[in-house]
Amino acid sequence: MVSMSDNKKNDKSENSLRKETIQRVISALIVAPFVVFCFVSYSSLVGLVATIVMISTGEFFFTTIKRHDPWLSIVYTAIVTTYPVLYGMAFRNNSTELLAVIFMIGIVFALSKVKNREIITEVYFSYTVALIYISFLLSFFIPIYDIYGGAVALLTLTLSWAYDSFAYAFGMTLGKHKFGSYYSPNKSWEGFFGGIFGTFIYILIYQYVANTVFKKNLHIDLFLAILISVVTGVFDSFGDIFESSIKRHYNVKHMGNLMPGHGGMLDRIDGLLFITPVIYILLGLFY
Amino acid sequence: MVSMSDNKKNDKSENSLRKETIQRVISALIVAPFVVFCFVSYSSLVGLVATIVMISTGEFFFTTIKRHDPWLSIVYTAIVTTYPVLYGMAFRNNSTELLAVIFMIGIVFALSKVKNREIITEVYFSYTVALIYISFLLSFFIPIYDIYGGAVALLTLTLSWAYDSFAYAFGMTLGKHKFGSYYSPNKSWEGFFGGIFGTFIYILIYQYVANTVFKKNLHIDLFLAILISVVTGVFDSFGDIFESSIKRHYNVKHMGNLMPGHGGMLDRIDGLLFITPVIYILLGLFY
Numbered sequence: 001m002v003s004m005s006d007n008k009k010n011d012k013s014e015n016s017l018r019k020e021t022i023q024r025v026i027s028a029l030i031v032a033p034f035v036v037f038c039f040v041s042y043s044s045l046v047g048l049v050a051t052i053v054m055i056s057t058g059e060f061f062f063t064t065i066k067r068h069d070p071w072l073s074i075v076y077t078a079i080v081t082t083y084p085v086l087y088g089m090a091f092r093n094n095s096t097e098l099l100a101v102i103f104m105i106g107i108v109f110a111l112s113k114v115k116n117r118e119i120i121t122e123v124y125f126s127y128t129v130a131l132i133y134i135s136f137l138l139s140f141f142i143p144i145y146d147i148y149g150g151a152v153a154l155l156t157l158t159l160s161w162a163y164d165s166f167a168y169a170f171g172m173t174l175g176k177h178k179f180g181s182y183y184s185p186n187k188s189w190e191g192f193f194g195g196i197f198g199t200f201i202y203i204l205i206y207q208y209v210a211n212t213v214f215k216k217n218l219h220i221d222l223f224l225a226i227l228i229s230v231v232t233g234v235f236d237s238f239g240d241i242f243e244s245s246i247k248r249h250y251n252v253k254h255m256g257n258l259m260p261g262h263g264g265m266l267d268r269i270d271g272l273l274f275i276t277p278v279i280y281i282l283l284g285l286f287y
Numbered sequence: 288m289v290s291m292s293d294n295k296k297n298d299k300s301e302n303s304l305r306k307e308t309i310q311r312v313i314s315a316l317i318v319a320p321f322v323v324f325c326f327v328s329y330s331s332l333v334g335l336v337a338t339i340v341m342i343s344t345g346e347f348f349f350t351t352i353k354r355h356d357p358w359l360s361i362v363y364t365a366i367v368t369t370y371p372v373l374y375g376m377a378f379r380n381n382s383t384e385l386l387a388v389i390f391m392i393g394i395v396f397a398l399s400k401v402k403n404r405e406i407i408t409e410v411y412f413s414y415t416v417a418l419i420y421i422s423f424l425l426s427f428f429i430p431i432y433d434i435y436g437g438a439v440a441l442l443t444l445t446l447s448w449a450y451d452s453f454a455y456a457f458g459m460t461l462g463k464h465k466f467g468s469y470y471s472p473n474k475s476w477e478g479f480f481g482g483i484f485g486t487f488i489y490i491l492i493y494q495y496v497a498n499t500v501f502k503k504n505l506h507i508d509l510f511l512a513i514l515i516s517v518v519t520g521v522f523d524s525f526g527d528i529f530e531s532s533i534k535r536h537y538n539v540k541h542m543g544n545l546m547p548g549h550g551g552m553l554d555r556i557d558g559l560l561f562i563t564p565v566i567y568i569l570l571g572l573f574y
Contacts (some may be wrong), residue, residue, distance in 0.1 A: 014451040095383050100564035101421055107529050115469040117535040125412030132390055182402040242394050277387035
């Protein structure tokens with residue numbers, strides 16, 4: 001009896017897993033072209049970054065502080081989203097001043113709206129993490145696009161898609177040796193190394209296609225391709241575990257439900273947020 | 288009886304107030320020369336900023352997260368202090384990359400040390416606020432010194448001393464109309480405007496002495512002097528209320544006990560942290 005019911009349960013969970021995987025692929029295929037299209041110009045790229053920041057921080061605030069005050073979440077989403085817009089459009093050379101001013105505006109707003117010493121630090125936590133982790137880190141896309149062009153920026157974005165997909169595939173099929181991360185226990189070393197290997201192959205194919213079909217002039221050598229793959233694996237994992245730890249604190253499975261099978265926008269970009277600044281630094285050093 | 292006991296209480300509280308004021312003045316007179324001395328060179332200024340960041344963040348972490356893990360507070364103090372050192376010494380033109388990397392290092396450290404989903408967000412709150420509010424904002428002193436020279440940097444530092452002293456004196460003697468701030472109920476409009484007026488007079492005297500006695504070449508016109516005084520009053524108050532709100536959450540009167548009569552280092556610089564980036568921006572626009 002026990003083994004039968006176990007079998008049934010396994011069948012069911014395999015079915016729902018298959019269904020989720022199919023959902024993930026279909027959602028990704030629908031959303032991807034719109035995202036890729038925004039890489040045609042600098043302004044549309046800034047718009048894309050701002051839109052992603054707005055949706056992700058909205059989800060984040062709705063998970064963390066909305067229960068205290070819905071209006072607070074909405075105003076904070078607006079404040080945090082001003083960073084990529086103003087940075088991209090007017091203050092490329094004054095990013096630190098811009099960040100300082102936006103930080104202080106958000107703090108003053110909290111002081112004027114939240115008259116409760118029990119929850120005020122939670123508001124500070126939520127606001128500063130959204131500002132730095134989501135808005136500030138994702139905005140590194142803007143100089144990547146501006147300095148290295150759309151092809152490199154699109155590669156940076158899709159790196160995390162490639163890593164996630166390969167890590168998911170390898171982890172699901174071969175995953176035996178778990179990481180042992182407290183906040184994200186399902187990660188396996190097989191998924192990690194498979195993801196890095198897949199990312200490396202992806203970079204080579206991307207470069208080949210970009211240079212031959214689209215006549216771009218990418219010149220990522222093998223050393224840099226390996227470096228980028230490893231960095232992607234490491235930082236994608238950390239970004240993902242960081243977001244997981246916040247979800248576990250708030251006892252939610254996903255930050256939102258924007259794309260069926262993927263969870264919310266923030267669940268989709270959690271690793272990308274840690275990858276983007278590091279890729280920007282690597283490009284400056286080795287490209 | 289009631290009025291006698293009230294009188295006694297008043298006498299006692301006036302006595303302790305007088306004692307505290309004398310303590311404040313003596314402490315300030317002892318510490319001030321050491322601080323001023325650090326303005327002789329760029330390197331010593333960076334050292335001063337790093338030292339102030341180290342002491343303040345240490346106090347901050349000892350108030351907020353030490354009870355969970357003392358080592359965590361010490362390592363975080365070190366991580367946060369690397370920002371002014373590396374920024375001042377090597378990465379003046381790469382401050383955003385530096386901030387992003389230090390932010391991620393602190394997050395990864397939390398993920399590896401804190402295996403408790405209840406307190407992890409408090410660690411994030413404490414770390415990101417210390418990094419941005421204390422380390423990042425105070426580091427604006429470094430470009431102020433580098434671009435505008437030691438005399439302007441010293442003026443910026445002493446602006447908040449001048450404002451605090453005048454606001455305290457005016458508030459104590461004339462203060463009747465309270466701000467009504469939830470987190471810092473003792474501020475009065477008399478103190479606020481008296482502080483701004485005193486700061487304005489202080490700027491004029493400082494400039495006169497710097498130009499005649501020390502042969503500097505300051506040229507702060509009346510418009511800029513008024514602007515700086517008002518900005519100092521507004522941002523000093525916000526910075527102070529922000530720090531108060533955190534102290535109230537943790538139910539402490541001071542963050543530390545470094546200087547008798549002043550509380551801790553962070554209690555002393557809470558307003559300065561909000562003033563520094565704004566003065567840097569004003570100098571860029573009008574000086």
